[in-house]
Amino acid sequence: MAEEWTKSHDVLFIGGEWVRSTGTERIEVISPWSEQVIGSVPSATRSDVDRAVAAARNALDHGEWGRTSPEDRVEALRTVRTLLADRQDEFAALITEEMGxxxxxxxxxxxxxxLDILDSYIELAGTYPFREVRTSATRSALVTREPVGVVAAIVPWNVPLTVAVIKLTPALVAGCTVVLKPAPETPLSAYALASVFEQAGLPAGVVNVVPADRESSEYLVSHPQVDKVTFTGSTAVGRHIAALCGQNLKRSTLELGGKSAAIILDDADLDQTVEALRLGSLRNSGQVCSLKTRLLVSHRRHDEFIDRLKHLVESMPVGDPRDPATQIGPMVTARQQSAVANYIDIGRSEGAVTVLGGPETSYEHGWFVTPTVFTDVKPDMRIAQEEIFGPVLAVIPYDDERTAIAVANDSAYGLNGSVFTTDLDHGLDVAAQIRTGTIEINGNSVGFHAPVGGFKASGIGREAGHEGIEAYVEPKSYGLPPAYAASL
Structure with missing residues (x-):
């Protein structure tokens, strides 16, 4: 594709080819730093969605992909991994430009x-039970895991490549075909990823990419030829998608919002704790659903924790996201900047105390929000209950561990969390009482051999690990004569 690293595209990736849209509407990509248009792509019509789904359906029903062995599919993904690694710097620069x-x-x-996700699934595919014989006292069966079918993968703007890969890779390992719908804020990295799949030589129609507005996206979700929808984004949109899928009993995986808590126990090493929060609470300028944005610390250690946290945030340069020294960049859109600034005003109006930051910014351009730390936060305040998706932290003091656990669980969400302590056995005991899909001890991540996902309003289903592959298969059982089953 001659224009694969340009920032404006006139085509869609459908059926292994770069084809013109049937419409004339376009999606503009605006730099969060310069506030200028840096590129544009076609906005797919319903007819374009039909073409993409038809290409995926044809590749599934009549192509070779789902009929090849898992080993052959993994080999194709090894090629994808190599090509992506070769272009790592280019992808990084592109994502910085399109979302800040x-x-x-x-x-x-x-x-x-x-790249880590690809490595994990390439390894896990070798141990996943695509075929197994099960016998009881009187019966024998071959149990297989078949591809769930055509998958609509809808990804967000905050980590566009990560979420695309965590959905595409297990779907492809399972033998599915995919229509990828990138967020309108970040379609450029999706085009670059499409070019990687094209170069890797995947069969036509196995992966298709169609940027689209809300109407065409909803049409994709509801399309009768789509068997499975996987979505990462807001809980509000996730509820709507779940309702649409429910009407037709369509399979869905939903990775939604979070308001995760970090419980800092009295024996925690505060220097190590605060350093872990650099990325655990503020990476990607606070625009990650799994960040720990409710920080629970006892009254006994509150002041010393605040001093260290304030010093950490002050040490993180805010500015041009292209500058390697920058640790906090702009919000992705003017709308997001306004939403985050509004939450800061809400926090102040509710009586929380700003110990650092606020919505003001001295930059002449760029959608910045000054990193903000609130204390004297009550658990029922909106800034402690609602997902802000920006560099805003709420410090909530507690009297005892039982109260801390109750506050951590006092949330509509249950995506992530942390416990900080020097007593790891006790830390695990506390963590076991937190209703969340993932919880980290002293900031240690779980990796991608383990499932990730949420309780409650944080979603349905899991991604990563064997469970991630499980989301893209349908179990099928064959009753067999015992002697024949024993020979398999």
């Missing part, structure tokens, strides 16, 4: 993490 992630994080986080 600091370049210091775009390399290791926006592209390094997708």
């Amino acid at each position: 992630s600091p370049i210091s994080q775009s390399g290791p986080i926006q592209v390094g993490v997708p």
